[in-house]
Amino acid sequence: MRKLILLATAATGVLAMPSLAAAQDNQTTGLAEIVVTATKRSANLQSVPVAVTAITGETIQNQRINEFGDLTRAAASLTLTQSTASPNNAIILRGIGTYAFSIGVEPSVAVIIDDVPVVQQAQAFDNLSDVERIEVLRGPQGTLFGKNASAGAINIVTRDPSVAFSGHASATATTDRGYKADASISGPISDATGYRLGVYYNHWDGNVRNLANGQRLNDNTSYGVRGKLRSELTDKLVMSLSGSYAKSKSDGTAATLRLIDLNYVPAGSTTPVIPKFNGVSIVPALAGITPGANNRKTRVDNVGFTDNKQASFSGKLSYDLGFANLISVTSYQDWKYNFAADVDGTDLAVNGTAPNVTSPIQPGLGVSNSGPYHSKSFSQEVRLTSKGEGPLSYVVGAFYADAKTTRDFQRGPALLLAKWTGWQSTRSVAAFAGVDYKFPTNTTFSGAVRVNNERIEDSFVNLLPSATVYVSPTNIGTCGAGSQLCAGSNEDTVATWKLSLNQELAPRVSVYASAATGYKGFAYDISSGYTPLRTQNPVQPEKSKSYEAGLKSRFFDNRVQLNLAAFYTDYDNFQAQSSQYINGALQQKLNNVGKLRTKGVEIEAQAMPVEWLRLDASAAYTDAQVISFPNAACYPGQAQTGTGCGPSTNPVGLGNVQDRSNTQLPNSPKFKINLGGTVTRDLASDLKGVFTVNYQYQSKVNFDLLGNPLAEQKAYGLLNASASLARGDVKATLFVNNLLNEHFVSGIGDGFGSYGVHFVTQVLSRDSDRYFGLKVDTKF
Numbered sequence: 001m002r003k004l005i006l007l008a009t010a011a012t013g014v015l016a017m018p019s020l021a022a023a024q025d026n027q028t029t030g031l032a033e034i035v036v037t038a039t040k041r042s043a044n045l046q047s048v049p050v051a052v053t054a055i056t057g058e059t060i061q062n063q064r065i066n067e068f069g070d071l072t073r074a075a076a077s078l079t080l081t082q083s084t085a086s087p088n089n090a091i092i093l094r095g096i097g098t099y100a101f102s103i104g105v106e107p108s109v110a111v112i113i114d115d116v117p118v119v120q121q122a123q124a125f126d127n128l129s130d131v132e133r134i135e136v137l138r139g140p141q142g143t144l145f146g147k148n149a150s151a152g153a154i155n156i157v158t159r160d161p162s163v164a165f166s167g168h169a170s171a172t173a174t175t176d177r178g179y180k181a182d183a184s185i186s187g188p189i190s191d192a193t194g195y196r197l198g199v200y201y202n203h204w205d206g207n208v209r210n211l212a213n214g215q216r217l218n219d220n221t222s223y224g225v226r227g228k229l230r231s232e233l234t235d236k237l238v239m240s241l242s243g244s245y246a247k248s249k250s251d252g253t254a255a256t257l258r259l260i261d262l263n264y265v266p267a268g269s270t271t272p273v274i275p276k277f278n279g280v281s282i283v284p285a286l287a288g289i290t291p292g293a294n295n296r297k298t299r300v301d302n303v304g305f306t307d308n309k310q311a312s313f314s315g316k317l318s319y320d321l322g323f324a325n326l327i328s329v330t331s332y333q334d335w336k337y338n339f340a341a342d343v344d345g346t347d348l349a350v351n352g353t354a355p356n357v358t359s360p361i362q363p364g365l366g367v368s369n370s371g372p373y374h375s376k377s378f379s380q381e382v383r384l385t386s387k388g389e390g391p392l393s394y395v396v397g398a399f400y401a402d403a404k405t406t407r408d409f410q411r412g413p414a415l416l417l418a419k420w421t422g423w424q425s426t427r428s429v430a431a432f433a434g435v436d437y438k439f440p441t442n443t444t445f446s447g448a449v450r451v452n453n454e455r456i457e458d459s460f461v462n463l464l465p466s467a468t469v470y471v472s473p474t475n476i477g478t479c480g481a482g483s484q485l486c487a488g489s490n491e492d493t494v495a496t497w498k499l500s501l502n503q504e505l506a507p508r509v510s511v512y513a514s515a516a517t518g519y520k521g522f523a524y525d526i527s528s529g530y531t532p533l534r535t536q537n538p539v540q541p542e543k544s545k546s547y548e549a550g551l552k553s554r555f556f557d558n559r560v561q562l563n564l565a566a567f568y569t570d571y572d573n574f575q576a577q578s579s580q581y582i583n584g585a586l587q588q589k590l591n592n593v594g595k596l597r598t599k600g601v602e603i604e605a606q607a608m609p610v611e612w613l614r615l616d617a618s619a620a621y622t623d624a625q626v627i628s629f630p631n632a633a634c635y636p637g638q639a640q641t642g643t644g645c646g647p648s649t650n651p652v653g654l655g656n657v658q659d660r661s662n663t664q665l666p667n668s669p670k671f672k673i674n675l676g677g678t679v680t681r682d683l684a685s686d687l688k689g690v691f692t693v694n695y696q697y698q699s700k701v702n703f704d705l706l707g708n709p710l711a712e713q714k715a716y717g718l719l720n721a722s723a724s725l726a727r728g729d730v731k732a733t734l735f736v737n738n739l740l741n742e743h744f745v746s747g748i749g750d751g752f753g754s755y756g757v758h759f760v761t762q763v764l765s766r767d768s769d770r771y772f773g774l775k776v777d778t779k780f
Helices: 004-018 055-062 068-073 530-534
Strands: 054-057 078-081 090-093 109-113 131-138 152-158 166-174 179-186 193-204 208-210 220-232 237-250 256-261 305-319 322-344 366-369 373-386 392-412 418-438 443-462 486-505 509-520 542-555 561-573 574-581 585-592 594-608 613-628 656-659 671-682 686-700 716-727 730-737 747-750 757-764 771-779
Touching: 055 131, 078 193, 166 574, 220 757, 305 542, 613 656
Parallel strands: 109 152
Antiparallel strands: 054 131, 078 090, 131 152, 166 179, 166 771, 179 193, 193 220, 220 237, 237 305, 256 757, 305 322, 322 366, 322 373, 366 392, 373 392, 392 418, 418 443, 443 486, 486 509, 509 542, 542 561, 561 594, 574 585, 594 613, 613 671, 671 686, 686 716, 716 730, 730 771, 747 757
16 A cells, blocks of 8 residues: 555656646547447447447546456446366356367357457457457357357457557556556558557466465466557558567466355265365365455465466458458467466375475475466458448458367376376368348348358377276277377358348437347367267257347437347357266266257447536346256255255166256346446646546356356445546546455355365455555556
C-alpha cells in the first residue's frame, strides 16, 4: 500500500506539469458507430444479422480488460472454467465449451487473432495488449470462421500502424503485489509504409501461500512483443506483415482445499475413513489449513511450474480488383507449453515411510504430474470480398491448415503411474462462401456455406516398462511398452450452412432471424489410459442446429442502443471429458455425452443521455441442459440410495451409473448480468475526470458434468470501480477490483478416488480477492 501511495503522489505531480501536447477533442454526438468483421466483410455492427458483442478499445481501457478472462465482464454469455494448467481451461459461450485433457480435440469456441485461428485454446490465455477491438460472436460460426466454431468465435483485432507518428506507455501497480508496463509506438517509414511495435511486461506474486516453505503460488510473469508493417506496394496492392512473441511462466501452481470430509462412512461400515494417499494418512498435511472458500493456503513439497511460449507470423496481401478485393492470409504458429504439478496435494512422502519434513523442500518427493506440449501450425486463406454500396455483397474463399501437436506426459514416482508420448495431426481443406442481397423493401437475405475436408492422425507410445501390449483387432496398430507404437487416421468431409433474413423496420431499427448448422470433427482421446480402441473408435463428431431471432436498434438521436437475441440450439454427440467405466474401472475419458440443448435470451444496451455519461448493460438467460445422457458414471463417492446411482443393467459391465438427462451443463449460469457506467467531466485547472463503475452478477453453477453437489459455486456479484484524472496526454487512474471482496472460484474438483474421502479443491483466480491499483499512462 505504501508503494501505491508513493506512486499516486508521483502521478499527481506529473498531472500538474504542462501537457506535452494539446489534447484532442474526440467527442461525438451520441454513441459511436462500430465496424465489425463478423461476416468476413467490414460492416456496421447494427447491420449484421449476427449476435455479436463488440468490445472497443475505449471499453477495453475503461473496464481494464487486460487478460482473456476479463472478457466475461463485457460479454454476459461468456464464462471460463480454469485449472492450474491452461490447456485444461475451457471457454464457454451460451453454456457450451470444451473441457478435455486430450490434445486431439478442438474447442467448441474458436479464437481468431488478426484473421488467424489459434490451434490450441490455451494459446488464447494471453495478455490483451495493444488491441483495437474484440468481437464475441455467439452461436455457430463455422461457415466463415472454421468448423471448430460450433458454439461461437472470439475475434481479436490488434491495432494497425498509424499514418502519423504516435505512441503510448503505461505503468500499473497493485496492492496484491502486481506490476505491469506496456508501450507501443507507431508511424510512417515512408509515404507508402508504416510500422507499429508494442511491448508489455506483467508480474503478479500469486494468491496462495505454501505453508511448507512460505512461497507464494499461482504467481505469473509474462512479457511479449508484437510488430506490424504495412506497405502500399502499388496503388492497388497492399502488404501487411505481423509477428509476435509471448512468454509467461509461473514458479508454483496450486489449488486450495475447499472441503474435506473427515467423517465419511462408507456404506456397510460404522467407522469413518481416514483420508490416505498411497497408504499414507494426509491428516498431518492439513496443519495450519482451514478448508473453505476463503482458504488461500496449501502445503505441498513439489510446487510445480508452468512455462508458456508462443510465436506467430502472418502475412496479408490485398489486391484491389475494382469490383472486389482479393485477399491472401498466410500464417505460421509455434506454441510450447510445459508444466509440473503436485498431484497428491501434500508435503508427505508418497512411498509410505514418513512425512517429508526436510528443509528446504526437496522437489520430486511428492507425486508430480508433468509433461510438455508442442504445437505447430501453417495456414493459408484466400478470399474474394466484394466492394461498393450496391444491393449485393459477397465473400468467397478457400482455406488450408496443417497443425501438429505433440505431448509428453509423466506422472509418479508412486501410484497413478504414467509415462507416454502422443502426437496428433489435423489437415483441413475448406471452401466457403457468403452472400448478402438487399431488396428494395429493405429486406436483406444472407446465406453462407462451408465445405470442409479433414484428415486427422494420431500416435501413442506407452513408455512404462510394465505397460501391457495391446494389439488392435483391425490392424490399425499396436501400442504398449517401449517403442511399440499405436497409430491411426480418419478422414471426413462435411458441409455446414447458415441462412438469415433481416428486415429494416425504420432507420436504425431492424429485426432478423437465422438458422445455422455447426460441426466439430472426429477426435482422438490422447491421454492416460490409452488403448488402440481409442484410435479404432475415435470420438464421434459434434453437430449442432441453431435457430436465432433478434432485434438491433438505435433510438433518440443515436443516444440509445438496444440489441436483443433469442436462441435455441440442439447439439448431438457433444464431446466432453468425464469419468467413465471401462472394463469395470472408472477412468477419465473423452467421450460423446449425447444430446444437449441450449436456449435463452440475451440483451445488450448502451445509452449516452448526455455527452458526459455512458451507461452499459448486458444480461443473458441461458438454459443449457443435457437432454440425453443415460448410463453416465456416478460421481466418486456418490451414495447408491436416494441419488439415482446404482448398478447398470444395460449395458452390462459399466459399474454404478446414473441418468444425467435433463440436467444443467457445467459452469453454465442461468442468469448473468453486467452493468456499467462511465462519467467523463471537465474539472478545474484543465483536468478531466473519468469515473467508472462495473457490476457483474451470475447465478449458481456446478463445475461437474456428473453432478457432484460439492462442486457447486453459489451465486455471487463483483463490483469494480475506478477514477481517473487526465491533463493533456497524461492520465492517472486509481481503481479497485472486487470492492466487496466476494470470494468465488473458477474451477472445482473432487479427489475422492485418490483419498478415499471427499477431498474438494478449488482454483482461485486473481479477481476472487479485493485489491487496489494505480495506473499512469501517457500518449503522444
